[in-house]
Amino acid sequence: MMSRVLQLGAALCLALAMAAAWGHPSPHSEILLEGRAGGIGSSGVTSADVRAEITLPLDELALAFGEPLVETPSNHVLIGDERIAAYLAAHIRPVAPDGRAWTVRIVNVRWLLHQRPADVRAIVTLRPPAGAPLDRFTLQVDAIAHHVQSHMTVVALRTDEDAPARIIGTLRFGQRSLAVRGADPRWWIGSLDLFKLGMAHIAEGFDHLLFLLTLLLPAALLVKDGRWQGYGGPRHLAINLLKVVTAFTVGHSLTLLLGAIGAVRVPEQPVEVAIAASILVSAAHAWRPAFPRREAWVAAGFGLVHGLAFGASLRDLDLSGVRLAAGILAFNLGIETMQALIVAVAAPLLVLLARSPSSAHARRVAALCAGAMAVVWVAQRV
Structure with missing residues (x-):
């Protein structure tokens, strides 16, 4: 015995x-889509663009990237912003209802190294093809979750600069696309995703x-x-x-x-x-x-x-x-x-x-x- x-x-x-x-649990990524209620757009970009603020946990991004991104403990960045921008542009793919791809442009990349956990934050503009609606598209994202199975990406939408954000969905391993359908005034939208996020926070x-x-x-x-x-x-x-x-x-x-x-x-x-x-x-x-x-x-x-x-x-x-x-x-x-x-x-x-x-x-x-x-x-x- x-x-x-x-x-x-x-x-x-x-x-x-x-x-x-x-x-x-593996720190989650966050994507905040910002726009006006009349059609998704935002201050800082034209009315024909969607502005996205994307926050990625550094450790998980390095795993997906396949090489160290920052030298510790000196916090010296080992690769250039242009490589991160190219990587993000290749792993963020908005698609119009008719299947045409949107244009993705990385505006800037910031390294948030003096916080724990450290993050990489990028400002991205998304532009639909001619004639495609601005408030209906499919957002495909696999910057981390395609490699780190425990990773979650939370997607939120803000329809006006002064309006509250709302959760429109989450993406996990095996889920790379999310339908974006403009503003929804119902306050409970996104609650189920937050319920699942709470469960995951304990389970993981x-x-x-x-x-x-x-x-x-x-x-x-x-x-x-x-x-x-x-x-x-x-x-x-x-x-x-x-x-x-x-x-x-x-x-x-x-x-x-x-x-x-x-x-x-x-x-x-x-x-x-x-x-x-x-x-x-x-x-x-x-x-x-x-x-x-x-x-x-x-x-x-x-x-x-x-x-x-x-x-x-x-x-x-x-x-x-x-x-x-x-x-x-x-x-x-x-x-x-x-x-x-x-x-x-x-x-x-x-x-x-x-x-x-x-x-x-x-x-x-x-x-x-x-x-x-x-x-x-x-x-x-x-």
Whole structure:
């Protein structure tokens, strides 16, 4: 039995090590199409053009590009703007309803290297062929998602300089085209995409999952004399799960809201370091009770930190007004739905672990692996 536990622990450590490369889901790309309500166009371009602001995460773009783009840690750019412009022009293809290609011109390229994660931002003008409608076309984009399978591109539309943007769709691996059909006044348009984005943020956000699952690792156990003891029964487990998950939800929902509306802005690096540190704290607690019967307070406190990362993802989409409110609700519902599904799967496994004769060994191996992963992430993010 001991050898099986050690084998299981080794396999878990290997899986965690393989997952270390993506503490957060792959940063998504953003395409903001800007125009006037009378027909897509925008300030800075003629009425016959569509202006697109395209933001691409640097690390994912380098993977798709096939070579390093920036030398670290000096932040020295290794290739010229013209090569990036040519690459983008080849991977952005608007098409008119009759199949004719639009003209794509890269106006400028900016390297946003003093932020984390670093981005490349390009301003692009899109011009339809003669006689083609300006507000109906198919946007084909595969600058990153054709190579990085976990990547997502969020496409938004703003019909006037002072109007709020709205999400019109997302593109993932295997999806390279999106129909653009002009302005849609309905405030709920795009909410389904934001719901899916919230689910993906948890499903692919390994550090968020690892914190919650490690904190729940001893949820089925009793505490006696400062140590984890035997199985406390289904009612004990259900109460602990409800307390911890609810507290974590309240915490991250609050800062998600504040971050999304711009009321709270915290640099990303200390937030990511704090998220990694939260895993280390939960791993120590799973090893030996550090704050018995106060797990909900810890979940709420660290939930505030995790919510800052969620809020930053939503704030970057530049929504406002009722669309922002609908977006926050949809995004958070996506987070909670995926979180509930994961906890529902984990609950019976926690019962099996608690009732196993080798429960203590398996729990400590899992806690050790989670703690080791947290230390790796802290080092990387510092």
